[in-house]
Amino acid sequence: MKERVLMKGNEAIAEAAVRGGCRFFAGYPITPQNEIPEYLSKRLPEVGGSFIQSESEVSAINMIYGASCAGARAMTSSSSPGISLKQEGLSYIACGQLPCVVINMVRGGPGLGTIYPGQADYFQAVKGGGHGDYKLFVYTPATVQEAVDITYKSFEMADKYRIPVLILGDGTIGQMMEPVVLPEMKDPATFPEKKWALTGCKGRERNIINTLDMNPERLEAITDRLFDVYEQIRENETEYENYMCDDAETVIVAYGIVSRVAKSAVNILREQGKKVGLFRPITVSPYPDKALSAIADLPNVKKFLVAELSKGQMVEDVRLIVNGRKPVEFYGRTGGFVINTEELISVVEGGKR
């Protein structure tokens, strides 16, 4: 049996990245994700990788653009205000079809907000964020172990589909300690060759990575390709957890830290004989829409309750998917509050709003 170690979320993610083949990291300090760059500043040089504390979030994401162009597995991390600054770079990275991994340990906002957890960057993460037509591939871990597994897998996904992967965490996931089993160390020498990368054009035509095309046919074809890839990801890679939805009357929809609170609430309510379930999307872009839609078709399901640390963002996607078949209610907290179990139970039972 593999060894279980007690690790803080941010450090566990950093180690999982190294084991997943990440050899380049650039980032800028911002709470609550600082343990990621701190850990990697020591760890990456040990495995022959590069760590740079950049002059800005903007520079960090563009260093990732460069390292990804050069063929390396590259990652940056930040928290909400910093992720806003990275949006320009993410748009270029998406258009250039450059694989990379970006961690957002979301804090409450808007503005400088707070360093306590939030989930109000959902729109930014799943609707594009930067300019132009593109989508990110977005995961939402709910435990430190899941954050480790997702980080490790994200580098594979990014390379396979040539897409930037965003891991939408929150301050709680980054800061809490939980026991984790770390995955095996991968050897970057064994990774498939990236024929498109800038590696020096020995014995081949030069490679050009750019995001400018003044020819409308070509640019439309590039944009179409980005969305074809996104549909492939929807078909092959969307993930979710269906926790007691099949006979439920009320289905709570939540992700990340709120989904853990919701699971506790479901367990307590089930003990009281109440038919409550939890639908937890693990990917939110693409959204596991088929799975949620199937639940909306169940005759026993009377309503959905979306719970988020925001004024209501994911609820819009849930309403689009449920499409009027069942009522979709919403409960959210902001300001850095995390919804607690009693509070959520009260909401499910028709109390607090």
Next chain:
Amino acid sequence: MEEKVVFARPSLLTDAPFHYCPGCTHGIVHRLIAEVLGELNVSRENVIGIAPVGCAVFAYDYFDCDMTEAAHGRAPAVATGIKRVHPDKVVFSYQGDGDLACIGAAETIHAAARNENITIIFINNGIFGMTGGQMAPTTLLGQYSTTCQDGRDPVLNGYPVHVCEMLSQLKGPQYIERVSTHDAANVLKAKKAIKKAFQYQLEGKGFSMIEVLVACPTNWKMTPVKALEHIKNEVIPYFPLGVYKDRG
């Protein structure tokens, strides 16, 4: 009679015709880069270049090596990422004054401060060329632009930015020089400087930047000949040529 080739396209340049305006000296600088890398025996597979946003945005069409094109001002950060992954390749960025001295000022300063082992070719023509002649950080006092139509007024528009002078204050950079392209003698000096910059990179010394004064007849609204005279008579007195830093 035996024929001897006395002039040819450097092998690092593709055969794509330059898109630059008549009298613009970007093409000369492209050629100098290709010539010096050839003379330094750096073959195409050992060079990776970064094009900017600006008139040289299509630079990737002209260099026969792996190339990318960075977001506006971000070329030094992109070059940093590439060089850290491929320390054995010669990495250069080619950037204009809007790109390097304005929106990318932070990237430029910090790449220099980190002494990244890259070479930046900085094209200073004192104007935003591609977007149609707006004021640049290097627009001279009194100079017309479409966003300072009565001439640059320091009260309203502030003063031009002297990049070589500024970077030379840092401990990081190895070699900083300002050169010009307004006549043959200066083009040869520019070539020598660019060659030295790449030589430093090949020797692993670190950051080098060559600022090249370039003519923009189109947006300066001058004939090509007048534009070259303008560099000599107006630009150089404000942006003096010379070596600003050389750590040897």
